[in-house]
Amino acid sequence: YRKCGMLVLPPFSTAKALTWCDTHATRLEISGARQIIPELAADEDALWLPDVAQARNPRLLKALRRQLELLGVPIHEQTEATGWRCNGTLVTGIHTNHGMLHAGNYIVTSGAWSRQLLGKHALNLDIRPIRGQMLLFKTVPGTLRSIILKEGIYLIPRLDGHILAGSTLEDVGFDKTTTEEARAMLHAQATGILPLLKEAPVVQHWSGLRPGSPDNIPTIGRHPQLENLYINSGHFRYGVTMAPASAEILASLILGRPQALDISPYRWQAGRK
Numbered sequence: 409y410r411k412c413g414m415l416v417l418p419p420f421s422t423a424k425a426l427t428w429c430d431t432h433a434t435r436l437e438i439s440g441a442r443q444i445i446p447e448l449a450a451d452e453d454a455l456w457l458p459d460v461a462q463a464r465n466p467r468l469l470k471a472l473r474r475q476l477e478l479l480g481v482p483i484h485e486q487t488e489a490t491g492w493r494c495n496g497t498l499v500t501g502i503h504t505n506h507g508m509l510h511a512g513n514y515i516v517t518s519g520a521w522s523r524q525l526l527g528k529h530a531l532n533l534d535i536r537p538i539r540g541q542m543l544l545f546k547t548v549p550g551t552l553r554s555i556i557l558k559e560g561i562y563l564i565p566r567l568d569g570h571i572l573a574g575s576t577l578e579d580v581g582f583d584k585t586t587t588e589e590a591r592a593m594l595h596a597q598a599t600g601i602l603p604l605l606k607e608a609p610v611v612q613h614w615s616g617l618r619p620g621s622p623d624n625i626p627t628i629g630r631h632p633q634l635e636n637l638y639i640n641s642g643h644f645r646y647g648v649t650m651a652p653a654s655a656e657i658l659a660s661l662i663l664g665r666p667q668a669l670d671i672s673p674y675r676w677q678a679g680r681k
C-alpha cells in the first residue's frame with residue numbers, strides 16, 4: 409500500500425471527525441483545501457488525514473494468489489460451487505461443475521452471491537448485491553497526489569496518472585451493466601471537484617457488485633446449524649480494507665485461538681436480520 413493522505417471536503421461534521429480520529433489514533437488536521445491541493449475548484453476548510461493509504465486491488469489479489477501458491481494451496485479456477493452434501497450437522501462435500509470437492513471445513517466467501525450458494529442453508533442471512541460504477545481518468549503522473557472525498561464521491565490518484573472516480577450505490581439486483589446516467593453523474597461530480605479533469609480522457613467505466621448487508625456489518629462465523637460450515641461475507645463497501653482482519657477472525661475461530669476483539673457483532677445468528 410502507499411500512503412498518500414486524504415482530503416475530505418465539506419460538508420462534514422468536524423466534531424464527529426475529531427472524535428473518530430481520536431478514538432482510532434488517526435492524525436487529522438483542519439486545513440484550507442487549496443493548501444493541500446491547489447487545483448481544487450473551491451477553497452474551503454477541509455479535513456486532512458495525512459496517514460490514509462491506498463492499495464491497487466488487482467495487484468493485491470495477484471500478490472495474494474502468489475502467496476497461496478507458495479503455501480501449496482490448490483486453486484480451482486472456473487469452478488462453480490453448485491450445492492452442498494450434508495450428513496446430519498456436517499457438510500461432507502460441495503458439488504461443483506467439475507465434480508465433488510471435500511474438505512474438513514467449508515467457508516463461504518462468495519460475496520453478493522452468498523445466499524445463492526448457500527441455498528436453503530442461507531437461513532435469514534441478509535446479503536444482497538449493491539452495484540457500484542466507477543470511472544477511470546487518465547492524466548499526467550503527479551496531477552493529483554492525494555485522495556479527495558466529497559459527499560460520498562472520491563478521487564483516487566494512482567502513481568501512473570490514472571485517477572479513479574467513484575462510485576454509485578445502486579440496488580438493482582445482479583445487474584452489472586454500466587449506465588450513461590452514472591457515467592454522466594460521476595463525470596460531473598469529479599470535474600466539479602477537480603476542474604482539470606474536464607480535459608482528461610475517461611479510459612474505463614465499469615461496475616461491480618458489493619455484498620451489501622444491514623448496517624454494513626459483515627457476517628464472519630460458523631453456521632448456526634452446520635458445524636463445519638463458515639462464512640466470511642457481507643463486507644459491503646470495505647471488503648478489501650477489512651479482508652486481513654476478517655480472515656484473522658475466521659482463522660482464529662476455526663483453530664480455536666483467542667480473538668483480539670469482541671466478534672459477537674459478526675456472528676451468524678439464526679435470527680439475525
Ligand SMILES: Cc1cc2nc3c(=O)[nH]c(=O)nc-3n(C[C@H](O)[C@H](O)[C@H](O)COP(=O)(O)OP(=O)(O)OC[C@H]3O[C@@H](n4cnc5c(N)ncnc54)[C@H](O)[C@@H]3O)c2cc1C
Binds near residue numbers: 641647
Ligand atoms: C465500485 C466499487 C468500489 C469499491 N471500493 C472499495 C474500497 O475502496 N475499499 C474496500 O475495502 N472495498 C471496496 N469495495 C468493496 C469490495 O470490492 C467488496 O467488499 C469485496 O470485493 C467483497 O469481497 P468478497 O470476496 O466477499 O466478494 P467478491 O469480491 O464479490 O468475490 C466473490 C467471488 O465469489 C465468486 N462466486 C460467487 N458465487 C460462486 C459460486 N457459486 N462458486 C464459485 N465462486 C463463486 C464470484 O465470482 C466472486 O469472484 C468496492 C466495491 C465496488 C463495486
